[in-house]
Amino acid sequence: MTAYVLRRLGVSVLTLLLASVLVFVALQALPGDLATQLLGRDATPDAVAALREQLGLDRPAWERYLGWLGAALTGDLGTSLVSGDPVTADLAVHLRNTLLVAGPAVLVGIPLAVALGVVAGLYRDRAPDLVISTICLVGMSVPEFVVATVLVLLLAITVPLAPAVVLDGPTAPVADLAGAIWLPAIALTTVMAAYIVRMARAGVIDTMGSEFVTTATLKGVPRGRIVLAHVLPSALLPTLNVIAVNLAWLIGGAVVVEAVFNYPGVGTLMLRAVQNRDVPTLQAVAVLGAVVYVVVNLAADLAAMALDPRLRSTR
Amino acid sequence: MPVTLTRRAALRGGLAGLGLAGLGAAGLTGCGGAPATAAIPEAGPAGPARRGGRMVIARPPASGAETLDPASSLSAYEYLGALYDRLVVLDDTGAAVPGLAESWESTPDARTWRFRLRRGVTFHHGRELTAADAVHTLRRILDPATSSPMAGVFAGLLEPAGLSAPDRYTLQVALAKPAAELPSLLSGYQCGVLPASGEIGVGTGPFVLGGFTPAGRGGVTAHEDHWAGRPHLDEIAFASVADAQARTNALLAGQVHLLMQTNLDTATARVVASSPRTTVARSRNAQWYTIPMLATAAPFTDPAVRDAVRLAYDPQAVLDTAARDAGVVGGDNPVPPEQRDWVSTLRPRDPDRARSLLRRAGAEGLELDVYTSAYDPLFTPVAVAFADSLADAGIRARLVTAPADSYYTQVWMTRPLCVSYWFTGRPIDQLLNQIFRSGSSYNESAWADPRFDAMLDAARAETDAARRRTLYQDAQRYVATHGSALTPMFADRLVGMSRDVRGYREHGFEFDYRGLGFA
Numbered sequence: 001m002t003a004y005v006l007r008r009l010g011v012s013v014l015t016l017l018l019a020s021v022l023v024f025v026a027l028q029a030l031p032g033d034l035a036t037q038l039l040g041r042d043a044t045p046d047a048v049a050a051l052r053e054q055l056g057l058d059r060p061a062w063e064r065y066l067g068w069l070g071a072a073l074t075g076d077l078g079t080s081l082v083s084g085d086p087v088t089a090d091l092a093v094h095l096r097n098t099l100l101v102a103g104p105a106v107l108v109g110i111p112l113a114v115a116l117g118v119v120a121g122l123y124r125d126r127a128p129d130l131v132i133s134t135i136c137l138v139g140m141s142v143p144e145f146v147v148a149t150v151l152v153l154l155l156a157i158t159v160p161l162a163p164a165v166v167l168d169g170p171t172a173p174v175a176d177l178a179g180a181i182w183l184p185a186i187a188l189t190t191v192m193a194a195y196i197v198r199m200a201r202a203g204v205i206d207t208m209g210s211e212f213v214t215t216a217t218l219k220g221v222p223r224g225r226i227v228l229a230h231v232l233p234s235a236l237l238p239t240l241n242v243i244a245v246n247l248a249w250l251i252g253g254a255v256v257v258e259a260v261f262n263y264p265g266v267g268t269l270m271l272r273a274v275q276n277r278d279v280p281t282l283q284a285v286a287v288l289g290a291v292v293y294v295v296v297n298l299a300a301d302l303a304a305m306a307l308d309p310r311l312r313s314t315r
Numbered sequence: 316m317p318v319t320l321t322r323r324a325a326l327r328g329g330l331a332g333l334g335l336a337g338l339g340a341a342g343l344t345g346c347g348g349a350p351a352t353a354a355i356p357e358a359g360p361a362g363p364a365r366r367g368g369r370m371v372i373a374r375p376p377a378s379g380a381e382t383l384d385p386a387s388s389l390s391a392y393e394y395l396g397a398l399y400d401r402l403v404v405l406d407d408t409g410a411a412v413p414g415l416a417e418s419w420e421s422t423p424d425a426r427t428w429r430f431r432l433r434r435g436v437t438f439h440h441g442r443e444l445t446a447a448d449a450v451h452t453l454r455r456i457l458d459p460a461t462s463s464p465m466a467g468v469f470a471g472l473l474e475p476a477g478l479s480a481p482d483r484y485t486l487q488v489a490l491a492k493p494a495a496e497l498p499s500l501l502s503g504y505q506c507g508v509l510p511a512s513g514e515i516g517v518g519t520g521p522f523v524l525g526g527f528t529p530a531g532r533g534g535v536t537a538h539e540d541h542w543a544g545r546p547h548l549d550e551i552a553f554a555s556v557a558d559a560q561a562r563t564n565a566l567l568a569g570q571v572h573l574l575m576q577t578n579l580d581t582a583t584a585r586v587v588a589s590s591p592r593t594t595v596a597r598s599r600n601a602q603w604y605t606i607p608m609l610a611t612a613a614p615f616t617d618p619a620v621r622d623a624v625r626l627a628y629d630p631q632a633v634l635d636t637a638a639r640d641a642g643v644v645g646g647d648n649p650v651p652p653e654q655r656d657w658v659s660t661l662r663p664r665d666p667d668r669a670r671s672l673l674r675r676a677g678a679e680g681l682e683l684d685v686y687t688s689a690y691d692p693l694f695t696p697v698a699v700a701f702a703d704s705l706a707d708a709g710i711r712a713r714l715v716t717a718p719a720d721s722y723y724t725q726v727w728m729t730r731p732l733c734v735s736y737w738f739t740g741r742p743i744d745q746l747l748n749q750i751f752r753s754g755s756s757y758n759e760s761a762w763a764d765p766r767f768d769a770m771l772d773a774a775r776a777e778t779d780a781a782r783r784r785t786l787y788q789d790a791q792r793y794v795a796t797h798g799s800a801l802t803p804m805f806a807d808r809l810v811g812m813s814r815d816v817r818g819y820r821e822h823g824f825e826f827d828y829r830g831l832g833f834a
Contacts, residue, residue: 032724037721037724038389040723050462157568167554167570169528171528261561268557278379
């Protein structure tokens with residue numbers, strides 16, 4: 001068990017390294033660099049050359065990457081080329097903001113989604129399932145920016161319950177942001193929950209048709225006990241990975257939803273870093289995204305092992 | 316009975332539901348929302364502004380590297396006019412009128428100028444404005460270390476040594492060449508006067524800096540001792556909102572009162588104008604759309620091809636498609652019609668002659684790629700109408716949509732044919748020299764014509780105002796018939812604001828912060 005976790009973590013380090021190389025190469029492949037992006041139409045050759053020299057962009061790409069990697073290994077993610085602030089602090093404050101939105105979405109959204117999925121699965125093709133499945137299909141089919149915009153229309157403009165956009169910058173105190181997190185949280189929950197509900201429903205339907213459930217039913221085990229003790233552990237196995245991917249999406253950058261609400265989270269940080277070709281910031285976001293991805297997937301696999309004895313015995 | 320539910324069916328049902336939900340506020344995305352008859356107001360709310368109040372203004376942040384340095388190319392534009400005054404400002408006909416300089420005169424050869432400064436003007440930190448501050452401000456712009464976009468305007472004209480302060484309230488400017496339009500050149504928003512002591516963010520303007528975060532929140536408070544009188548507002552809060560739709564949503568939800576540097580597209584403007592809380596004003600002909608034909612790239616190296624395209628395309632169709640009643644036809648003349656030296660260069664289009672020109676140039680059945688992007692909402696409508704109208708002369712034009720975030724680094728001034736725009740408001744001498752003179756870094760069509768350059772030099776050296784006007788009019792006619800950049804239209808900027816905003820006045824780069832207020 002311990003060896004398994006250690007092996008997974010070892011592979012993860014390789015994943016992180018690959019992610020950082022890929023992001024760096026991808027950014028080099030994008031047209032333009034920080035100097036031309038910042039200066040825009042004022043990018044006269046002299047101004048571009050001066051800014052490049054000032055930022056060290058005139059050094060070869062591999063040299064810049066190795067310099068970044070060396071510093072990153074000692075825990076120094078560098079300074080943003082745009083603002084000159086340490087990337088670590090910048091990332092931390094945006095991550096805090098993202099967690100403010102992701103927290104309610106995860107704590108309320110995931111249990112609710114799993115519960116709805118189980119109900120839909122148990123009442124397959126009957127009224128509760130039809131209602132839940134319809135809502136979910138709509139949630140999956142409508143792009144997230146439409147969900148977000150409709151929420152703004154209904155809950156900010158028509159009935160002014162919450163602010164439409166966040167006017168505060170990333171470093172605003174939590175108390176100032178607290179009023180503004182609800183619409184983005186609802187939007188994220190809606191989009192995320194739909195997939196989880198569908199997955200949980202499919203899992204429950206699958207398991208309910210399996211032989212051991214039939215056996216338990218014939219044996220006279222009460223239905224409640226069958227569902228909780230026998231069906232749920234098996235039915236939730238595939239759902240765990242869907243939950244993991246959604247968690248990574250939530251934390252690693254819900255770019256579109258954040259843009260609609262002007263919310264200063266990780267997604268906004270990433271979008272701005274790409275637009276400005278701010279390599280150190282984008283590298284940091286990519287590493288964070290990779291870390292989150294690796295960790296939640298590992299957690300999902302460990303949880304699967306806890307739920308399913310067969311997975312444990314094969315190791 | 317099992318009911319099968321497909322993604323397609325769900326989407327159809329779901330969107331019907333969304334449509335119902337959208338009826339209340341006429342649809343934010345502009346698809347089938349407000350009735351097409353809802354007119355966009357000609358002007359903002361009229362009436363006197365009361366004293367006091369705090370206005371929240373949403374602005375598009377330039378980048379995380381924004382600065383309050385007015386001379387910089389990374390400046391946070393919306394703060395500049397509130398914090399700083401300039402020596403000279405432009406009225407709405409483009410004439411230079413007194414700002415911090417109350418009068419000026421030149422020697423008869425227009426090479427040595429004296430600007431007399433207002434007395435009793437104080438900076439926000441209390442010190443009095445003197446000529447040394449004006450010298451410092453202009454020397455900073457000329458300093459290569461500042462890399463000011465304004466430096467190029469003074470290149471070859473003004474050296475740091477030419478600036479002096481013969482007395483406490485007189486700025487003397489000795490030029491290397493005559494420039495009869497020098498005062499207007501000092502009206503650029505990059506020329507905000509800074510104190511010689513070197514602080515940035517301190518000016519003599521109508522508002523005092525309260526706070527500033529690049530790409531974040533900031534604010535300014537009334538400068539009680541402003542030389543022209545205290546502004547109406549007590550305070551302006553600036554909020555940075557990168558996404559234009561999010562900015563509009565903030566306005567519709569009542570979180571902000573005014574959207575600066577935001578041109579609402581027609582559909583969004585109708586929604587904003589029909590909301591009970593908000594309305595739309597116009598900054599007349601605030602931008603001019605241009606289609607530069609890169610004179611250094613095939614096929615536009617041949618002047619006959621440029622002439623043919625100019626004769627073939629239909630500016631009226633471009634205007635009707637892209638701006639409808641919120642603009643005017645440009646006539647390939649970049650000088651806006653409000654400008655006092657403007658001359659009409661409109662002439663009928665002639666696709667048949669274009670066709671014969673192309674035949675003679677051996678370019679019959681010309682095929683062109685027209686680059687456009689989502690950088691500005693009107694680019695693609697302009698490109699579509701332009702490309703369609705070329706068909707009348709047998710030119711086949713294909714649209715190519717390029718990514719918005721690298722449009723100005725990878726397409727503009729690189730591809731032979733693209734759609735672009737400029738904000739109007741440059742004084743006429745700067746406009747023609749900066750964007751059309753051979754070798755200027757902003758000369759987007761890379762057009763190089765010694766005759767035209769000589770016309771600009773002659774106009775610049777002419778001290779008689781009436782004769783200078785004639786020379787500038789000749790230059791306009793020349794650029795409209797021989798130039799390599801097409802100017803199909805001028806378009807109003809549609810500015811969204813709360814209905815209780817009063818005193819919104821903006822033309823070119825002049826924004827009246829002092830007059831802005833609430834009902």
